[in-house]
Amino acid sequence: xxxxxxxxxxxxxxxxxxxxxxxxxxxxxxxxxxxxxxxxxxxxxxxxxxxxxxxxxxxxxxxxxxxxxxxxxxxxxxxxxxxxxxxxxxxxxxxxxxxxxxxxxxxxxxxxxxxxxxxxxxxxxxxxxxxxxxxxxxxxxxxxxxxxxxxxxxxxxxxxxxxxxxxxxxxxxxxxxxxxxxxxxxxxxxxxxxxxxxxxxxxxxxxxxxxxxxxxxxxxxxxxxxxxxxxxxxxxxxxxxxxxxxxxxxxxxxxxxxxxxxxxxxxxxxxxxxxxxxxxxxxxxxxxxxxxxxxxxxxxxxxxxxxxxxxxxxxxxxxxxxxxxxxxxxxxxxxxxxxxxxxxxxxxxxxxxxxxxxxxxxxxxxxxxxxxxxxxxxxxxxxxxxxxx
DNA sequence: TTGGATT
Numbered sequence: 076x077x078x079x080x081x082x083x084x085x086x087x088x089x090x091x092x093x094x095x096x097x098x099x100x101x102x103x104x105x106x107x108x109x110x111x112x113x114x115x116x117x118x119x120x121x122x123x124x125x126x127x128x129x130x131x132x133x134x135x136x137x138x139x140x141x142x143x144x145x146x147x148x149x150x151x152x153x154x155x156x157x158x159x160x161x162x163x164x165x166x167x168x169x170x171x172x173x174x175x176x177x178x179x180x181x182x183x184x185x186x187x188x189x190x191x192x193x194x195x196x197x198x199x200x201x202x203x204x205x206x207x208x209x210x211x212x213x214x215x216x217x218x219x220x221x222x223x224x225x226x227x228x229x230x231x232x233x234x235x236x237x238x239x240x241x242x243x244x245x246x247x248x249x250x251x252x253x254x255x256x257x258x259x260x261x262x263x264x265x266x267x268x269x270x271x272x273x274x275x276x277x278x279x280x281x282x283x284x285x286x287x288x289x290x291x292x293x294x295x296x297x298x299x300x301x302x303x304x305x306x307x308x309x310x311x312x313x314x315x316x317x318x319x320x321x322x323x324x325x326x327x328x329x330x331x332x333x334x335x336x337x338x339x340x341x342x343x344x345x346x347x348x349x350x351x352x353x354x355x356x357x358x359x360x361x362x363x364x365x366x367x368x369x370x371x372x373x374x375x376x377x378x379x380x381x382x383x384x385x386x387x388x389x390x391x392x393x394x395x396x397x398x399x400x401x402x403x404x405x406x407x408x409x410x411x412x413x414x415x416x417x418x419x420x421x422x423x424x425x426x427x428x429x430x431x432x433x434x435x436x437x438x439x440x441x442x443x444x445x446x447x448x449x450x451x452x453x454x455x456x457x458x459x460x461x462x463x464x
Numbered sequence: 465t466t467g468g469a470t471t
Contacts, residue, residue: 122471160471207470234471248469284470384466413467424465457466
């Protein structure tokens with residue numbers, strides 16, 4: 076701030092004293108708002124592999140030229156240090172920044188293709204400008220969607236999510252990041268609840284969740300899958316999984332600082348407030364398994380997997396019962412109890428998504444016909460209503 | 465007796 080005042084007073088002095096030519100000293104380029112101008116040296120790097128470390132990140136971009144600063148952005152909310160998959164690199168020399176874009180943009184690292192581009196100046200007005208769009212017609216392309224939204228402002232990025240198993244069919248949901256938050260707000264006002272040209276159903280447009288605001292349940296799912304693999308490796312038999320995962324509460328290290336996080340995750344995930352009897356009877360993860368979680372490569376994108384239909388749940392059923400039933404058979408990425416909108420009671424069915432076919436098939440074979448209380452469950456792969464004759 | 469979807 077004092078520097079800005081100095082610069083302004085220098086300029087005013089110059090103006091009032093008339094032209095004095097070369098009296099200003101050379102120094103860092105100062106823009107009118109007083110910030111140093113990083114626009115030619117500062118890069119944003121997107122789609123980094125989840126397990127890439129700060130050191131690897133610095134090493135990769137340091138190979139191009141001298142770095143003034145670099146930062147791999149991590150999750151600071153959960154404190155687990157998870158990479159958010161992007162980072163910033165500020166070079167000393169603008170030529171090196173240009174070279175980094177030309178050399179490293181599009182580089183394939185593991186399953187990712189990294190994107191290297193100039194970072195926009197950090198500013199409050201570009202924050203929270205990311206929209207989540209659902210209910211899109213399946214035929215709508217990314218280009219169509221951009222065309223629809225572009226009337227409200229400059230689009231920075233866009234994406235339509237596709238089904239992973241049926242190879243590229245639109246899931247009808249996507250993201251649009253605008254340059255400015257107010258543009259995103261206008262797009263919500265203009266497009267939320269509207270039918271796109273020729274569409275049968277209206278779309279929903281709202282601000283996207285931040286990846287770091289992931290639910291406890293989603294985090295727990297990731298941790299569970301990772302922890303289970305670390306203990307057991309790939310599994311093919313449920314008996315192995317049952318016997319190899321240590322039971323809950325087995326001698327947690329009292330000095331382990333991750334314990335409060337685990338407790339919070341469990342409570343958030345299972346909705347346990349006051350009734351210990353609702354705790355799962357198996358252990359999703361153990362304290363020990365969490366000590367080396369930072370930087371591990373978590374399992375693939377959500378939305379992929381095998382969807383299982385579970386019928387004849389009681390009106391009181393909640394998500395925890397589905398985790399308890401299906402978790403022991405393998406990697407579960409999502410569970411959902413379908414509830415009546417007004418009563419909030421379970422409508423008698425739900426869905427479970429499992430990553431691996433073998434584990435899903437084993438769960439179905441084992442749980443179809445399983446007696447839960449006074450009900451007999453029907454469990455099968457989800458069928459599509461669209462295939463009816 | 466087969467939803468909604470969060471890169």
